[in-house]
Structure formats: structure tokens, C-alpha cells
Amino acid sequence: xxxxxxxxxxxxxxxxxxxxxxxxxxxxxxxxxxxxxxxxxxxxxxxxxxxxxxxxxxxxxxxxxxxxxxxxxxxxxxxxxxxxxxxxxxxxxxxxxxxxxxxxxxxxxxxxxxxxxxxxxxxxxxxxxxxxxxxxxxxxxxxxxxxxxxxxxxxxxxxxxxxxxxxxxxxxxxxxxxxxxxxxxxxxxxxxxxxxxxxxxxxxxxxxxxxxxxxxxxxxxxxxxxxxxxxxxxxxxxxxxxxxxxxxxxxxxxxxxxxxxxxxxxxxxxxxxxxxxxxx
Numbered sequence: 001x002x003x004x005x006x007x008x009x010x011x012x013x014x015x016x017x018x019x020x021x022x023x024x025x026x027x028x029x030x031x032x033x034x035x036x037x038x039x040x041x042x043x044x045x046x047x048x049x050x051x052x053x054x055x056x057x058x059x060x061x062x063x064x065x066x067x068x069x070x071x072x073x074x075x076x077x078x079x080x081x082x083x084x085x086x087x088x089x090x091x092x093x094x095x096x097x098x099x100x101x102x103x104x105x106x107x108x109x110x111x112x113x114x115x116x117x118x119x120x121x122x123x124x125x126x127x128x129x130x131x132x133x134x135x136x137x138x139x140x141x142x143x144x145x146x147x148x149x150x151x152x153x154x155x156x157x158x159x160x161x162x163x164x165x166x167x168x169x170x171x172x173x174x175x176x177x178x179x180x181x182x183x184x185x186x187x188x189x190x191x192x193x194x195x196x197x198x199x200x201x202x203x204x205x206x207x208x209x210x211x212x213x214x215x216x217x218x219x220x221x222x223x224x225x226x227x228x229x230x231x232x233x234x235x236x237x238x239x240x241x242x243x244x245x246x247x248x249x250x251x252x253x254x255x256x257x258x259x260x261x262x263x264x265x266x267x268x269x270x271x272x273x274x275x276x277x278x279x280x
């Protein structure tokens with residue numbers, strides 16, 4: 001493990017721990033209490049703590065100022081808009097709109113939902129981060145090719161944020177998936193960008209598995225966006241196009257098939273998913 005990776009890992013873990021303790025000590029912390037899939041009361045404090053820790057670790061571990069800036073924009077942007085949806089989306093008038101179609105339907109009716117704000121915010125953060133990761137694209141290629149490269153990167157960052165959020169339906173699932181994806185990205189040059197997310201995962205996984213916290217949109221979106229930045233920073237147009245195709249296919253599949261059902265019906269996935277979780 002290189003010094004940059006170790007520093008990013010430690011910074012992510014320590015920042016997340018401090019942020020979680022600070023948020024939970026606030027007198028308004030009970031506003032973050034939610035009921036999980038099993039009916040237990042958990043706190044959404046894990047989400048902003050994850051976003052803060054993973055972003056700090058990614059910024060500290062980035063090998064160039066442009067990658068650090070991209071990580072800051074993506075992590076903070078996805079985390080903040082996700083947290084807005086976590087808080088505002090719990091209001092009764094917001095709960096009627098579900099999924100992308102539901103948010104668009106509400107917009108056509110003249111109502112802007114918190115979910116739509118989150119979608120726009122994560123997309124804008126992904127676009128800005130991708131542009132920061134491609135500062136020399138316009139000099140290396142035509143304007144059209146440079147724009148396509150930036151759009152591909154934005155799609156990967158926003159798509160990764162959305163996919164991790166789709167996986168965050170059971171304790172520990174999103175953090176385990178992020179570890180599988182983030183570990184290879186933490187190897188070699190530029191590995192520090194994803195190491196912050198791994199450090200946060202190691203810090204928060206026990207509390208997530210123990211159903212003490214949940215990531216919510218703030219944590220899941222920030223986690224996915226930062227992994228997207230780590231990937232985009234290390235790939236070119238071809239790699240980004242392949243990744244975007246996979247993300248798009250999985251997102252489309254989620255509209256037709258339950259990921260939870262697939263996991264339950266696949267023995268090795270079920271065993272990994274349930275590893276460390278509280279007994280039913």
C-alpha cells in the first residue's frame with residue numbers, strides 16, 4: 001500500500017468517525033431517525049458522515065489538483081443533494097412521486113420534487129467533475145470529440161452514484177459493493193482517489209450491518225460518484241463508454257427486476273450479502 005493510498009484511507013475513516021459523532025451529538029439529530037426494512041429505528045447520520053469522509057480522503061489522495069477538484073465537486077455535490085432528498089423527501093407531499101417517471105410527472109403538474117432536485121444536482125456535479133478531469137481534451141481532439149468525452153465521464157459518475165443508491169436497500173450491501181469496485185481502483189498510480197471510500201467503508205460497515213445507521217441518498221450517491229471519479233480519472237473514451245453501457249444496462253434492468261430478489265435467488269450472492277448482518 002502506497003503512502004498516498006494509506007493516507008487517503010486513514011483520512012476517510014477518521015473524518016467519517018468524527019463527522020458521525022458530531023452529527024449524532026446535535027440536538028436535532030432525532031430528525032434523522034428513520035425506520036428500516038425490518039422496522040428498526042436507525043439514523044441517516046451515516047450518510048453525511050460517509051460523504052464527508054470519502055470526499056476528504058479522495059481529495060487528499062488525488063495525484064493532481066484537477067482530480068482533487070473533481071472529487072470535491074462530485075462528492076460534495078452528490079452528498080448535499082442526496083441529503084436534501086433524504087430530509088425533504090420524507091415529507092408526506094413528497095412521498096407520492098416514485099422513480100424518475102414519477103418525478104417528471106410531478107414536474108409536468110407544476111411541482112418540483114426533492115428527488116428531481118437530487119437527480120439534477122447529481123447530474124450537474126458529474127458533468128462539472130468530468131470537465132475538470134478532461135482539462136486538455138479540447139487541445140487533443142476536435143471540439144465534438146472533447147464534448148463527447150466529457151459527457152461520457154459525466155454519465156459514468158452520475159450513473160455510478162445512482163447504481164450504488166439502488167443497491168442501498170439492505171444493511172451493508174452498498175458498502176460491500178463499493179469495496180469490490182473500489183479495491184482494484186486503489187491499486188497503482190491514482191489509487192488514493194478511491195482509497196478514501198474504502199477507509200470510510202471499513203469505519204462505517206459495522207454500524208451499517210448492525211442496523212445502527214443507514215447511508216441514505218447522501219451516503220450512497222456520494223460513494224458512487226466518488227468511485228465514478230476514480231474510474232474516469234484513470235480511463236479514456238473507450239473505457240468510459242464501456243462503463244456507461246454497463247451502468248445503463250444495470251439501471252434499466254432495475255426497472256424490471258428486483259436486485260434483492262436476484263441476490264436472494266443466487267446462493268453465493270446471498271451469502272456475501274448476509275455476511276456480518278444481524279440475524280433475521
